[in-house]
Amino acid sequence: MLKIENLHARIEEKEILKGLSLTIGEGEVHAIMGPNGSGKSTLASVLAGREDYEVTEGTVTFNSKDLLDMAAEERAREGLFLAFQYPVEIPGVSNMNFLKAAVGEIRKHRGLEALTAKEFLQLVKEKSQLVELDGQLANRAVNEGFSGGEKKRNEIFQMAMLDPSLCVLDETDSGLDIDALRIVSEGVNAMRDGKRSFVVITHYQRLLDHIVPDFVHVLYKGKIVKSGTKELALELEEKGYDWLKETEDAK
Amino acid sequence: MSIVAEIKPTNTFSFKPNKHSVADFPMPTTRVESWKYTRVGAIDTTWKQAERNANPTTLENAIRIENGFITLPSTSIAGIQLTLGKDLSAAQQETILSLLSKENRTDVFDAISENASNDLVLIEVEKGKLVEEVLAIELGNSSNLCMSAPYVFIVSKENSVAKITVDFKGESEQSFHLVNVYAHVEAYAQLEIHQLQNTSKNECILLRESISQAEKSVFKITTVTASGTWVRNELNIRIEGQHCETFLSGAYFPKQDQLIDNHTFVDHQVANCYSNEIYKGVLFDNGKGVFNGKVYVHIDAQKTNAYQSNANIMMSDNANMFTKPELEIYADDVKCSHGSTTGQFNEEALFYLRARGLSEESAKRLLVSAFTSDVMNRISIPSWKEYVLATLIQNEIITE
Ligand SMILES: Nc1ncnc2c1ncn2[C@@H]1O[C@H](COP(=O)(O)OP(=O)(O)OP(=O)(O)O)[C@@H](O)[C@H]1O
Ligand SMILES: [Mg+2]
Numbered sequence: 001m002l003k004i005e006n007l008h009a010r011i012e013e014k015e016i017l018k019g020l021s022l023t024i025g026e027g028e029v030h031a032i033m034g035p036n037g038s039g040k041s042t043l044a045s046v047l048a049g050r051e052d053y054e055v056t057e058g059t060v061t062f063n064s065k066d067l068l069d070m071a072a073e074e075r076a077r078e079g080l081f082l083a084f085q086y087p088v089e090i091p092g093v094s095n096m097n098f099l100k101a102a103v104g105e106i107r108k109h110r111g112l113e114a115l116t117a118k119e120f121l122q123l124v125k126e127k128s129q130l131v132e133l134d135g136q137l138a139n140r141a142v143n144e145g146f147s148g149g150e151k152k153r154n155e156i157f158q159m160a161m162l163d164p165s166l167c168v169l170d171e172t173d174s175g176l177d178i179d180a181l182r183i184v185s186e187g188v189n190a191m192r193d194g195k196r197s198f199v200v201i202t203h204y205q206r207l208l209d210h211i212v213p214d215f216v217h218v219l220y221k222g223k224i225v226k227s228g229t230k231e232l233a234l235e236l237e238e239k240g241y242d243w244l245k246e247t248e249d250a251k
Numbered sequence: 252m253s254i255v256a257e258i259k260p261t262n263t264f265s266f267k268p269n270k271h272s273v274a275d276f277p278m279p280t281t282r283v284e285s286w287k288y289t290r291v292g293a294i295d296t297t298w299k300q301a302e303r304n305a306n307p308t309t310l311e312n313a314i315r316i317e318n319g320f321i322t323l324p325s326t327s328i329a330g331i332q333l334t335l336g337k338d339l340s341a342a343q344q345e346t347i348l349s350l351l352s353k354e355n356r357t358d359v360f361d362a363i364s365e366n367a368s369n370d371l372v373l374i375e376v377e378k379g380k381l382v383e384e385v386l387a388i389e390l391g392n393s394s395n396l397c398m399s400a401p402y403v404f405i406v407s408k409e410n411s412v413a414k415i416t417v418d419f420k421g422e423s424e425q426s427f428h429l430v431n432v433y434a435h436v437e438a439y440a441q442l443e444i445h446q447l448q449n450t451s452k453n454e455c456i457l458l459r460e461s462i463s464q465a466e467k468s469v470f471k472i473t474t475v476t477a478s479g480t481w482v483r484n485e486l487n488i489r490i491e492g493q494h495c496e497t498f499l500s501g502a503y504f505p506k507q508d509q510l511i512d513n514h515t516f517v518d519h520q521v522a523n524c525y526s527n528e529i530y531k532g533v534l535f536d537n538g539k540g541v542f543n544g545k546v547y548v549h550i551d552a553q554k555t556n557a558y559q560s561n562a563n564i565m566m567s568d569n570a571n572m573f574t575k576p577e578l579e580i581y582a583d584d585v586k587c588s589h590g591s592t593t594g595q596f597n598e599e600a601l602f603y604l605r606a607r608g609l610s611e612e613s614a615k616r617l618l619v620s621a622f623t624s625d626v627m628n629r630i631s632i633p634s635w636k637e638y639v640l641a642t643l644i645q646n647e648i649i650t651e
Contacts, residue, residue: 092625
């Protein structure tokens with residue numbers, strides 16, 4: 001599904017990803033953990049196509065296509081979805097209008113018929129229930145005045161609406177209380193269907209109790225320094241990152 | 252060759268003594284403060300004085316101003332009386348003279364207008380009438396290289412309510428609309444004017460509006476300039492009676508080499524009035540925008556509450572925006588605020604929308620319509636709002 005090889009990326013002359021490789025198969029859930037500033041969000045942004053980042057080396061193949069060659073919107077249409085760590089507020093743009101446009105573009109790209117107004121509303125109803133998002137929120141401006149938790153739920157709601165094949169979740173758990181965490185995780189789990197793949201970026205085991213990963217990777221200084229199964233996350237929770245940092249910094 | 256060369260005097264203001272003489276005024280240069288950013292270049296050429304079409308268009312529900320000559324609608328609107336210049340009574344002529352006397356623009360364009368005006372219409376909204384039907388005015392120049400100079404006078408009589416739309420249509424290859432609008436809103440009356448300017452490639456507009464408000468009146472105006480090679484709107488509002496409300500807003504979208512200039516003046520002469528002004532611009536290509544918003548609070552105008560904001564988005568590095576708020580406040584117990592911003596697109600928002608599958612173009616248009624929505628939301632006539640938005644969609648400025 002996704003193959004990242006020796007990825008180097010920089011922003012404003014500062015190299016942040018320094019030879020990152022990662023392969024994600026169909027239906028797999030990969031957790032990416034790592035200390036602050038290690039480059040997790042940078043990886044997510046580079047995958048999603050943010051133009052501020054310059055890829056200086058490496059390749060990314062998504063469903064056997066060159067991902068780096070595509071504009072952000074093409075990546076979305078091809079089935080990549082990024083749930084932002086900090087979803088932006090867009091006053092004046094209604095959630096509904098924007099989603100209608102997004103769903104329209106994506107369906108068109110996939111050769112599907114446009115939804116009727118009724119079908120669209122039905123889909124909104126169904127998917128907003130999935131994350132228990134208040135129907136009123138869907139009618140407001142994108143993220144405007146939403147609480148931290150509401151913003152994150154709105155991300156998962158949009159993800160469900162757009163039906164991607166690869167979901168990248170950047171710290172979707174931060175800012176969520178226990179109930180919201182459960183709701184969001186259940187929403188994500190409901191979307192696990194053996195085909196859809198997930199990259200879950202998080203600092204905490206807490207989320208991984210709900211969304212159980214197949215693989216766990218540690219990102220440090222722009223590289224994957226350790227990979228393992230879900231037990232690695234437990235180990236990290238217990239021991240922190242220092243032991244990994246020491247071995248890595250010694251190199 | 253200058254615009255002045257071809258002026259032939261007309262009879263429109265035969266009842267007005269002491270007309271200004273065109274020869275007494277020079278063309279404003281950029282050394283004149285109010286013309287600092289706007290060159291008259293594009294309009295200072297030899298326009299033919301417009302002539303009446305042999306078969307002018309008559310519209311069923313709208314006043315048609317064609318080449319500056321006015322044709323009344325074939326059906327009348329209950330509560331509104333329309334009178335052409337040639338049919339004015341002596342009392343109506345007095346009304347017009349008194350409206351004209353409130354304005355003190357004495358410059359070359361004022362002199363040209365007065366002397367070369369093709370036609371005028373007086374719109375009187377009857378006392379106490381709540382007019383639900385909208386009075387539409389449509390302006391088009393059908394002959395090329397002509398200058399049309401119509402006058403529209405409006406009197407909203409005491410305790411009346413009316414809405415007027417003004418539609419500048421681009422019908423010629425190249426022409427000049429020199430349009431004067433004078434309105435007086437009497438006590439307790441409410442008047443709204445909603446304007447759209449969408450003229451063709453080489454049409455120029457100089458629109459001069461002079462509004463005065465008596466006590467407890469409400470005046471609202473929106474001006475959307477969707478396109479126009481050289482457009483200057485001068486809107487002067489004199490608030491003469493207490494407890495008035497005034498809402499003025501505009502949105503402008505210069506593309507290519509277009510120039511769109513809005514000069515507004517809110518004159519708070521008396522106490523206890525509220526004015527609220529929002530102008531928004533989105534500038535493309537080599538587009539140029541000018542906003543000059545003057546708010547004058549006289550020494551007796553205590554408890555004035557005046558708000559002004561001008562915000563602009565630059566869609567291109569080559570676009571230019573010149574914005575100048577001018578607040579002159581001589582009363583001490585007032586609430587006045589103003590703010591102006593000129594910036595780039597919100598890149599974060601743009602990326603967010605694209606990351607959900609919207610093309611860059613449609614994401615931008617969505618953001619433009621969001622940016623200007625507070626101005627559009629002030630258009631209180633749903634069908635007109637739809638028409639304005641459809642025009643912006645057609646001009647590839649916003650999306651559906
Ligand atoms: N626009 C920018 N300009 C310069 N440096 C940047 C910019 N954005 C991010 N960085 C730097 O890149 C590094 C990696 O940041 P990134 O956001 O990817 O880390 P992260 O692993 O997601 O951290 P966190 O766990 O705190 O979310 C940090 O040192 C950060 O300061
Ligand atoms: Mg991060």
